[in-house]
Amino acid sequence: GSAPAIIHAQQNLRWRLASSFPKSLETLFGGAETFAKNVTEATGGKFTVSVHAAGELVPAFGVVDAIQQDTIECAHTAPYYFFGKDEAFALDCAIPFGMNSRQQTAWMYEGNGLKLMREFYANYNIINFPMGNSGAQMGGWYRKEIKSLADVNGLKMRIGGFGGRVLAKLGAVPQNIPAAEIYQSLEKGTVDAAEWIGPYDDLKLGLHKVAKNYYYPAWWEGSTQFSVLINTKAFNGLSNEYKSIVRQAASDAHVKVQATYDGRNPTALKQLIAEGAKLSRLPKEVMDAAFKASREVYAELNDKNPNWKKIYADYSRFEADAYQWEGIAEGSYDQYMSAQKL
């Protein structure tokens, strides 16, 4: 175990990373910062990645175009933002009644997920690495209680990503509103409800001050995987060492983002409850109707979108097996422990 004398004789390299998230969302913006720090450290500062908040270089939802057009080398984003280009983006992120965090990671690395998503992303001049997951999200803040499916009908709700497609089938009116405007929309009654992420991030927006009914779970985000998307030419131009360093830097950030959520949500939830949030489970009737609607949406997509059909066939098989196992050791253990006074 003697120390090596290391002399790096490498050209300097600087990449620009566009985050789809604001600096204030430290959980997610922090994931990109971790990635950048990792690359810098491992290369002794020869290879650096400058991290830019949403809107600084390109708009939050413009990062895929910017990579495709060789404007930036990479981005950190929630790929379901781009389901308007192709619904298959959502399979790298979150779909209603989709896999939980560990299952999604397992599909990527042990199943066919990474292979299939990379085939898909190649059409956009992109190579992807999973980089963070929020875990199961909360079902949002509601001005009025949701006691039955009838209460969802006509509900104007801020909802991110792909879930709105399914929510609309229940008669709700999904709205896409940027983070910074959610509070005001909910306060004014422009929307009746708004979902964001989970206790830690939601607390920052202060949504419990304008709509105290806090429902769970977000059936549209049983987990939400974030990814670093990299320009294929930029990645292929790297040495094998740098390619590996980038891959491992993303893996480390993948671990840390989930750990940040898992570490901070518990105390944030306690604070929200102390400040008046009223915690309730979404009625089974609502969950069941949404589940049925999700199957209808997926059947329609299978008919219309060959990319979706190919990748979802693998995703859904993996998910079915994974949930059959999840309910056994993991589920029974977690249920027992959640019921204990610890």
Next chain:
Amino acid sequence: GSAPAIIHAQQNLRWRLASSFPKSLETLFGGAETFAKNVTEATGGKFTVSVHAAGELVPAFGVVDAIQQDTIECAHTAPYYFFGKDEAFALDCAIPFGMNSRQQTAWMYEGNGLKLMREFYANYNIINFPMGNSGAQMGGWYRKEIKSLADVNGLKMRIGGFGGRVLAKLGAVPQNIPAAEIYQSLEKGTVDAAEWIGPYDDLKLGLHKVAKNYYYPAWWEGSTQFSVLINTKAFNGLSNEYKSIVRQAASDAHVKVQATYDGRNPTALKQLIAEGAKLSRLPKEVMDAAFKASREVYAELNDKNPNWKKIYADYSRFEADAYQWEGIAEGSYDQYMSAQKL
């Protein structure tokens, strides 16, 4: 995004890693191989780690001594093997009714876990990095059914790690038997029951052929974290770049080991059932008695072992908060999904 011309001018460095696992246990032995591959790749082969199976350099349970005595640079192990030296080792791995996989990782990186365990490991000339988790394990194979707490009394059971301490309080007789001898012990009736890991690893041992009653969950291993333990002098002798590469290599392996379990257990469970395994949940009476016994053991340890007392105080606070949150979004989502026909 242009490619750098990389010239590494570094001394060659080779570390030896002793695994506590046999090559045949590809899930865990594979974790060390992933770590070694990562280090080699990121350094262009200048820094390599040779991976040795249990017994090759040192016995499976001799790896901590070997690091402490500067015989090897690092090891990949389940730290609870060393609870005989100090029970605090188990807090880096698994304790009965302890944290689940994501909670344990969050405690390490977002809570005080890594800091506290490193203070502890410093006494052994070791610096640790989490490197893999099995997730919640199965409760093992039983020749006869377990219908009540009375059926546990007098039960001779092969059990790994720290769980035997609690099991003994229920009147059972815990036995420590190496993997290779479990099948025969169970077949001959030398033991009445044996736990190993979960479906994928258990299937390899063929335990369902000699004891068909397969119980869940392993209340003694709600998750089991594995770690790479590194000789402090060897680690401190590394350049900052190499230190960071080692850290990130471990993080990547941490992701991959859990993904391997999560990806392979589901189909292995189906196969075990097809081959006659009879799946049952441990009676609540048994779980409750074991939970109560675990609290007694921890109270005793708090009195006897100051290392345990200090670290467990932080661990148990983190766990209590984590499980209060776990039952909300994550738990309700997973329960709903496990009950669906997917």
